[in-house]
Amino acid sequence: MANQFFQNNGPYNISEILHILNLKNLKVKKKNIKIFDVKDLLSAGENDISFFHTKNYENIAKDTKASFCITSNNLKHILPKTCTPLVVKNVLLSISKVTEKFYPSSINDKFDQTVLQIEDTKFKKKVIFGKNVLIGKNVSIGSDCYIGHNSIIEKNVSIGDNCLIGSNVIIKNTIIKSNVKILDNCIIGKHGFGFFPLKNNNQRYPHIGIVIIEDNCEIGCNSTIDRGSMSNTVIGKNTYLDNQIHVAHNVKIGENSIIAGQVGIAGSSVIGNNVKVGGQAGISGHLKIGDNVEIGGGSGVIKNIPESSKVMGYPAKSIRNFIKENK
């Protein structure tokens, strides 16, 4: 799951990981084997640790290459013999703790201490910039870009050509393609609202996904686009967002979509291409909105919407029914 944004502090001996999981007494063959990364069941290799928390992934689990896998008692038998099951009560909380060990900077979103005034960077001549612009380490910016006053581009962020970044903008953990406009006061790429609610002290889980904004997009003022936890948050090509929009972690929006002011899209929902969403509409988490869908202003969408539908209302229903019922 690694990428340019989050430093992997590994490898760690498996014994260190067992310690975190309160499994230090578990007997494993090679106490000193080194674990290099946390990966999903499919992409994990023999030097990685993985996790398996729902039978949905049964087919992938039985062929995983991971040497160790955090899982539950009722799933452990599915794993291959080459994979040592690490049985815990709460798989997601446990993998979260291990991921935090590898990627501690993905938890707390401390401000970027590597930034310099843009005048003191190589972008001094390349970018047209305002006052008090701050640029982090390893940032890349294409040609013909503008960055407004007081904006902060944190470390490793990548911005394409012909982009307009407004004033008071904060961008972190994000890849922006070309011809993109990010308007004033946007916050792009902070962690999502994801945590384990524990009495007196919630446990945040790591967000090692990023935000990707494709070519020709526009993001309106005061909008927030959170980065993904395990996958990425994506805004498709030529999609326009109005002001004060909130896009939560792991959301994917397709191409050529139009999202009006104050819309909120909850975590992990997938919005298609050519979708129109009216002002103040809300879309619940983990939903699929098909291509060419139109959602009326103020709607509350709480179930999947098939492609080419027009819906409105709270809960959102076909716009024909909405109008009929509200004559």
Next chain:
Amino acid sequence: MANQFFQNNGPYNISEILHILNLKNLKVKKKNIKIFDVKDLLSAGENDISFFHTKNYENIAKDTKASFCITSNNLKHILPKTCTPLVVKNVLLSISKVTEKFYPSSINDKFDQTVLQIEDTKFKKKVIFGKNVLIGKNVSIGSDCYIGHNSIIEKNVSIGDNCLIGSNVIIKNTIIKSNVKILDNCIIGKHGFGFFPLKNNNQRYPHIGIVIIEDNCEIGCNSTIDRGSMSNTVIGKNTYLDNQIHVAHNVKIGENSIIAGQVGIAGSSVIGNNVKVGGQAGISGHLKIGDNVEIGGGSGVIKNIPESSKVMGYPAKSIRNFIKENK
């Protein structure tokens, strides 16, 4: 439609304009006639170009003084003989391209590169200001004003007497009268969410309107008020807006109105005097809300509301019916 905020790059020879419209083969009598401005049918003079896209303006169109008028095939016969029709498929897209030619800075809202630290301007002694305050060219500010830290007053903005501008505020293309308070993090005067949705590359249309905020208003934190496209966005005297409100382009709000937190008002709607809007209510575009109307919190208003009505619900209906139906 010109004003102090958008520089008119004209005049242009009519041949240059025909080129933009893909009408370069059209035969016009004087290829070298100079066109000075883009104006509506009523205010255009013989050196201006205008546009005529809907029969609603028939009466004005037949008397226009414009020498050239962008229009459609079925409307061209209405124009007087003194006016050469320029027939196109999409009148609004075409006038947008011509307007962009005259007023290129009205499209993209690049940050103001003319700003100086306020200490380096004539306002050093006149205004009470915080750290890192930036002031653009030709700004005017009245007496007894405060401007908080990191705020940006872009070029040509005019602010009256006794105004309080908070911190992290951005104001552009705006005229603020006296005794106005603009609270922290507001963005006033950027272009609206107006564009022609084109596959793969939307075409923004020019916003050459401004924002006018009359005497004694208060605008809450994190609010956005977009400037108009062809007309202005206006907040009437002694109207108060709470936090996180979005006012879209061309909206007019009357006097003594009270708008609670997180309300959104879509483009071109007109709100009367003494109107009260409860928190999180939404008002669709192009509506007319009469004087003395009360709109309950959370309402979704999708049709005109006659004066002195009390409405609530989504869609908003008379509050009596809303309560009866929801007992």
Next chain:
Amino acid sequence: MANQFFQNNGPYNISEILHILNLKNLKVKKKNIKIFDVKDLLSAGENDISFFHTKNYENIAKDTKASFCITSNNLKHILPKTCTPLVVKNVLLSISKVTEKFYPSSINDKFDQTVLQIEDTKFKKKVIFGKNVLIGKNVSIGSDCYIGHNSIIEKNVSIGDNCLIGSNVIIKNTIIKSNVKILDNCIIGKHGFGFFPLKNNNQRYPHIGIVIIEDNCEIGCNSTIDRGSMSNTVIGKNTYLDNQIHVAHNVKIGENSIIAGQVGIAGSSVIGNNVKVGGQAGISGHLKIGDNVEIGGGSGVIKNIPESSKVMGYPAKSIRNFIKENK
């Protein structure tokens, strides 16, 4: 009602106060008696002025120790003989004017002119800070705190240990306990949306309450939490708020609660412990939401919700009924 944040400009002779109330011809025994503070009926001493505007406080009013009490003609007879009634038409407007006399800085929220660059304060070595951080007079900050770029901590604010303050944050009139995270662009502690709507020139009332954020809280990006008018706004221990949330003045939220994105809570409502509020829900003012309540996303809550209920809809009803009616 005084606290560390608002300077008491008193004492004032009672004659000065009578002047404000348009009662300068009222005969009182000692024209030169000094009044030291404005207090509620219970806590006022003989050197204070109080106010009595509703029969609900009858029992407290008859025993008040205040020497003077602003009240109405129909309530004055309830006050004890030691208390001189000051009879006015509008008790709340009058007490507001008197409170403004004592605490003028509580009205207009001018930006803090006492701030210094953090490098020029005692926090230079104690805090890990970004560029352009401003700190007001008498601020206190605990150990192991981070403050991001361009953030402003105004005078008298108190921050505990292990806090993360993001970038572009503005905090005023607030006490923050330990292990709290305030994310980018938040505005904490400005006055609420409270005023007397007067034709042509609304009269703001003083906000001498503060914001208190208890241990282990997280406040999402672009959120606004207004301070109280007469009481405080409180966010309980380990309560998490997502992005773009608005918490109005005098609201109290309990412990271990979870508030999703774009929620709005209107003035003076009290939310219990372990409450979950879905995205974009709105809660009207002066309501009581019990412990362990769950409010579905998009709901509009307009009446009290008893503890351990699950509600959804607009207006919010039991979630069972909401689902049944919307099958």
